[in-house]
């Protein structure tokens with residue numbers, strides 16, 4: 001018995017599917033990421049790639065009335081303090097929610113729009129360098145989770161604006177299953193409406209974390225070189241050519257740009273000191289000074305130099321080499337550790353890792369990570385445990401003795417990574433320490449967990465030129481701004497009290513850095529997260545943002561990252577509480593810094 005009906009209907013279905021895919025082939029690409037049998041990582045069907053085709057004229061720029069013309073020679077961009085001003089409750093909401101969701105000033109990010117000028121932070125000698133024109137092409141891979149759309153699109157446009165089209169093969173955005181709706185609808189619409197032809201958008205079906213996320217992205221890439229970036233970067237002038245040149249010369253070179261600093265509170269772009277990557281035995285990445293011997297070449301600080309490790313987010317690697325080298329450890333989850341893993345692997349298995357100071361890319365360094373991992377797992381520890389067991393030989397004891405709690409913790413199956421190490425004929429960790437990172441002391445100290453900007457700008461505020469010195473006197477109450485308790489108490493609030501012209505603890509210093517320093521001890525600081533909190537006295541960090549104050553023309557005391565003015569809450573209340581509020585020029589918001 002033969003079922004002709006069944007045969008007919010299955011043929012019909014095949015035909016219909018064939019027609020459908022042929023019609024949509026341009027738009028939908030299906031592929032599987034080669035996850036090599038890791039438990040917990042299901043072989044899964046990859047979501048469609050949304051790709052736009054045509055190239056439209058320039059995207060209509062967001063109006064940015066706040067930006068002063070930039071002096072390109074400056075090492076720091078001059079943004080108007082007005083950029084962060086809060087005009088109404090909607091602004092307030094954007095700013096406060098922005099800090100909660102993204103840990104940086106989203107109000108300013110939105111106002112900057114998707115295109116902006118940034119200062120050319122390279123050493124002037126870099127501009128005299130020339131690079132070959134026949135360079136390999138680049139696929140830029142950006143994996144993101146719950147990113148602020150303005151920061152993401154500014155990353156994308158900075159690449160489109162500052163990369164020669166013939167070198168840019170594509171930009172692959174991997175949405176790591178973000179929760180925010182704007183990242184689904186708005187982004188897709190934006191890419192489609194503006195027909196940004198080089199941008200491909202891939203959506204993960206499940207949250208994978210940045211490590212597998214990047215693997216998904218790279219599996220879709222077809223350019224010669226992969227360039228990984230975080231989703232809150234801005235690339236600078238001639239950023240790509242020096243990276244590609246080094247890879248062209250030696251395809252076993254993995255190269256990083258120098259990471260400039262985009263301030264999380266003000267979005268000011270500034271040049272970074274020349275540093276390289278290291279780590280401590282807590283397996284935290286850290287920045288190290290570059291040995292003078294490495295900078296003493298004929299070109300000084302413009303020559304690429306070797307780096308024992310990379311920070312992780314920003315690097316370029318030949319695509320074939322990335323695959324041969326074993327991509328990433330797909331058993332690692334969400335965040336952390338993959339940067340040391342790939343650094344060790346590069347050096348131990350025949351490659352080299354370099355930082356190229358003539359290539360500059362800015363990155364928003366956030367003070368905390370605004371997201372967790374599913375189940376609240378410490379993925380950094382889990383990932384570090386995996387890498388220590390695969391790569392660190394007897395030196396994993398250095399780590400485990402600092403983290404005895406991890407000795408018994410499960411770290412999944414690492415057999416494939418051990419095989420990879422064998423297959424690639426890699427050297428020992430001792431070789432790496434002896435030859436690549438001889439500065440590393442055995443039994444070193446533990447360090448910090450957060451990703452910090454290089455040599456976090458702990459400038460001594462006392463060194464900055466003093467502009468004014470005196471009491472901060474409120475015009476409505478005729479009282480002075482002082483510490484509620486002690487001027488040397490970190491975290492203490494400030495209030496207005498009767499002025500005492502003999503008390504040096506009431507004296508403020510206002511310096512060129514726009515710090516307000518009380519009694520030459522602590523700085524007036526405004527929390528970035530909670531603008532409803534009152535300002536506090538904190539250790540001076542010298543990096544502006546939460547400690548940047550301007551004494552306005554109408555006697556206002558304006559806080560740049562809060563976008564608000566200081567006011568006395570209730571002039572009749574003897575407690576003298578002050579708070580930040582929308583600037584309205586009222587008497588309660590008027591201050592004089594006087595002797």
Ligand code: UD2
Pocket residue numbers: 143144145146147176207208209210213229230231232259311312313314334335336337338339363369451
């Ligand atoms: C640094 C690296 C980062 C990564 C990390 C260690 C730089 C400038 N940044 O931390 O790239 O190597 O160290 O793992 O070197 N993301 C996802 N899914 C997630 C979590 C994050 O897609 O589940 C994205 C995120 O949106 C961002 C990127 O991964 O684009 C890096 O995350 P981050 O910016 O929070 O990491 P960062 O800069 O603190």
Ligand code: MN
Pocket residue numbers: 230231232313363364
């Ligand atoms: Mn980042």
